[in-house]
Amino acid sequence: MQLTTSHAQEPVDEPEQADEILRLRTQLERVQGRKLDAPVLPVHPALASLLPGGGLRPGAAYSLPRSTSLLLALLGHPSQAGSWCAVVGMPRLGAEAAEGMGVDLSRLVLIPDPGSRWLAVTATIAEVLPVVAVRPSGRAADAEISRLAARLRDRGSVLLVQGPWPQAEAVLEVGDPVWTGVGRGHGYLEGRAVTITASSRRWPRPRRERLLLPDASGGLSVAPDAIGPVQAIRPAAPIDTARRGGPEPTRFSPQSYEPVGARAAG
Known part of the structure; x- marks a missing residue:
């Protein structure tokens, strides 16, 4: 819709304007594959200001560093709120460490070594669980990433990736x-x-x-x-080993x- 100066002088028809806003909103939601006002999954209050919308947005992917502590901190509140979480491709992740960061172990699924099919495993898990975290073990084709993104939007699942990820909601x-x-x-x-x-x-x-x-x-x-x-x-002052004897x-x-x-x- 294009506005001109003549439009500015005309009285605004509020019902017509509301219909136009609704039409544009519907188009945008169709393109993005999710509702703009969809509720987000809760996160720790200390992390809320770092995420768009104050939480994890259903259907979105997030790019994280290889910090297990940060990952577990993001999983803590969603699991406590009743969301099942899965961790794919992190064999060294410990249950004790996860519990210490507030993760509800009764709602945590671990898939330590998916092998070269890590993307297929991640996509399958995203069909049934609302939060999936993965550490990629190799490069994925753009077409496969696009299919996974469409599946996330369709199911309303959240993807947490330890590494770079195209079209991430936040990095x-x-x-x-x-x-x-x-x-x-x-x-x-x-x-x-x-x-x-x-x-x-x-x-x-x-x-x-x-x-x-x-x-x-x-x-x-x-x-x-x-x-x-x-x-x-x-650096500390050098020690005269010759005078004192023995190694430094x-x-x-x-x-x-x-x-x-x-x-x-x-």
Whole structure:
């Protein structure tokens, strides 16, 4: 519909305008394959501002980094709200780590090694489960990706991909990790602060949040303002091994420590 100055001077026919808006909305929904006002699947409040609509949109795909902690944080609230979730192609994902991030294990399906047919397995699972996460083990043809996208829209399933993915609803990245709780080679790890950046075609610019992933309880929370980006670590003064005798002791940095639970979570 094209508007001119003569239209601007004419009184607006509200019923006619409402019909036109409804027609355009229906066309847009038909092209996108989903309703614009469809409810989203809930996510942790700390992640809501990083996702268009404040949650996981049915029928959409999301591109994630290879961070198991972030993936499990995204699966936690949907599983608790009653949505079944599947994880494809991640043999090292641990049930204990998933439960620690709030995932309801009674609604979690694990397919550790789908082999070269990972895309076919993912498409089959998306037919019956509302949330499917996958780590691709190879490249997929554009035609296969398009068929999977159509199936997601038809079934209203959410796809979480660890890696690049065409036409993703949002692309999430994790950076600037800082572990807290470790002093000069001693202490207990209390949490890891990271910066999560989200890019989406629905926004003019990326959004960022500083989060604890994991926090002291092993879950997810907003990071205190005092925890900033990674700071450069000054090397310790050299030790005169000839004068003291014996090899130089090993130096540790805060980044060299990693708790068993965090290793399982990724």
